[in-house]
Amino acid sequence: MTSVNAPSGFPAGWYPDPWSRAPLRYYDGYRWTSALAPLPTGGPDPTSATDRMLLPVGRTPLAIVAGYVALFSVLLAPAPISLTLGIWALVQLRARPDAYGRGRAIFAIVMGAIFTPLLIALVIARNVS
Numbered sequence: 001m002t003s004v005n006a007p008s009g010f011p012a013g014w015y016p017d018p019w020s021r022a023p024l025r026y027y028d029g030y031r032w033t034s035a036l037a038p039l040p041t042g043g044p045d046p047t048s049a050t051d052r053m054l055l056p057v058g059r060t061p062l063a064i065v066a067g068y069v070a071l072f073s074v075l076l077a078p079a080p081i082s083l084t085l086g087i088w089a090l091v092q093l094r095a096r097p098d099a100y101g102r103g104r105a106i107f108a109i110v111m112g113a114i115f116t117p118l119l120i121a122l123v124i125a126r127n128v129s
Helices: 049-054 061-075 079-095 102-128
Strands: 013-016 024-027 032-037
Touching: 061 079, 061 102, 079 102
Parallel strands: none
Antiparallel strands: 013 024, 024 032
């Protein structure tokens, strides 16, 4: 094997195959070997609280979007959208008690509730001046 894209200085281990013949190829610390492996099939355990906190496992897409929009609420313009998406996500989650994402939906509501009045005050102040 040639050393194309070899992660020099990296420890021996499984890395993405630079030739795309398999998901993973073994690097022995000096060169790529001929050992190929598929990606592990086991996904995150949806019952693990840590996995649910760090990964979007079992969350509704609306709750995920609401959480990300809430992060940008500090820019004020997305705040009303965050508030709306958070409420909508909570309504959707009440219909699906097995789904996760309530924390993100509540975060979106809180951020939207904090920054929407600031946006309104800024718009009013600009129109008054």
